[in-house]
Amino acid sequence: xxxxxxxxxxxxxxxxxxxxxxxxxxxxxxxxxxxxxxxxxxxxxxxxxxxxxxxxxxxxxxxxxxxxxxxxxxxxxxxxxxxxxxxxxxxxxxxxxxxxxxxxxxxxxxxxxxxxxxxxxxxxxxxxxxxxxxxxxxxxxxxxxxxxx
Amino acid sequence: xxxxxxxxxxxxxxxxxxxxxxxxxxxxxxxxxxxxxxxxxxxxxxxxxxxxxxxxxxxxxxxxxxxxxxxxxxxxxxxxxxxxxxxxxxxxx
Numbered sequence: 033x034x035x036x037x038x039x040x041x042x043x044x045x046x047x048x049x050x051x052x053x054x055x056x057x058x059x060x061x062x063x064x065x066x067x068x069x070x071x072x073x074x075x076x077x078x079x080x081x082x083x084x085x086x087x088x089x090x091x092x093x094x095x096x097x098x099x100x101x102x103x104x105x106x107x108x109x110x111x112x113x114x115x116x117x118x119x120x121x122x123x124x125x126x127x128x129x130x131x132x133x134x135x136x137x138x139x140x141x142x143x144x145x146x147x148x149x150x151x152x153x154x155x156x157x158x159x160x161x162x163x164x165x166x167x168x169x170x171x172x173x174x175x176x177x178x179x180x181x
Numbered sequence: 182x183x184x185x186x187x188x189x190x191x192x193x194x195x196x197x198x199x200x201x202x203x204x205x206x207x208x209x210x211x212x213x214x215x216x217x218x219x220x221x222x223x224x225x226x227x228x229x230x231x232x233x234x235x236x237x238x239x240x241x242x243x244x245x246x247x248x249x250x251x252x253x254x255x256x257x258x259x260x261x262x263x264x265x266x267x268x269x270x271x272x273x274x
Contacts, residue, residue, distance in 0.1 A: 043244050043247055043248055043251075045248065045251045045252065045255070047255045049255075049258065049259060049262055050259075050262060050263070050266075051262045051265070051266065055262065055265070056258075056262070059258060059261065059262065059265075060258070065261065068257070068261045068264075069254060069257035069258040069260070069261045070254060071254070071257075072249070072250045072253035072254050072257075073253045073256075073257075147255075149251055151247060151251075
């Protein structure tokens with residue numbers, strides 16, 4: 033599996049955690065857990081700024097705060113898929129032209145979980161109106177497809 | 182794109198290794214031009230193409246930064262999971 037940034041504008045990060053999928057999934061989708069780890073090093077995620085509506089179409093929002101400068105980094109996502117403990121995905125319409133993040137949880141069968149995080153980002157400079165229209169319509173299609181499942 | 186990374190080229194030169202019509206190649210080049218990944222020269226007849234790396238650099242910078250965020254986030258999740266396990270063991274005792 034490819035790791036790290038690729039020229040095609042996709043990012044895949046594979047990680048193995050020493051806990052069962054149910055536990056890892058719950059940690060990644062519960063505000064009282066997220067507040068402990070969502071912010072990278074030097075950045076806090078206060079519980080009051082986390083919104084998780086655990087269903088497709090539900091909000092997934094966080095507010096990260098830089099411990100030193102107090103600078104705030106809001107994330108406004110909308111769940112596309114929410115399928116515990118196997119997978120969830122969300123879109124961020126306002127980020128760099130549009131971004132899709134999905135996290136798949138694989139049960140390794142020995143109490144461990146492998147997560148595969150896949151992020152597709154399309155910076156505005158690469159995004160022509162035609163391309164944007166195509167992406168949006170594929171998201172609409174995906175929503176329609178998910179409704180039929 | 183690989184061809185253009187070596188230096189500017191005309192549509193004919195770019196199309197040469199491909200089993201594609203010049204028209205089809207021109208269409209692809211138009212998409213790359215609109216995306217800002219290549220620029221075309223002013224010479225009316227040849228309009229040589231040149232690779233423009235800036236948009237790709239913006240994309241890779243962004244991805245490198247994002248990869249770092251996820252790595253640190255998962256490092257902290259790992260620690261958090263250890264704490265949870267620890268607490269559960271204590272409760273059992």
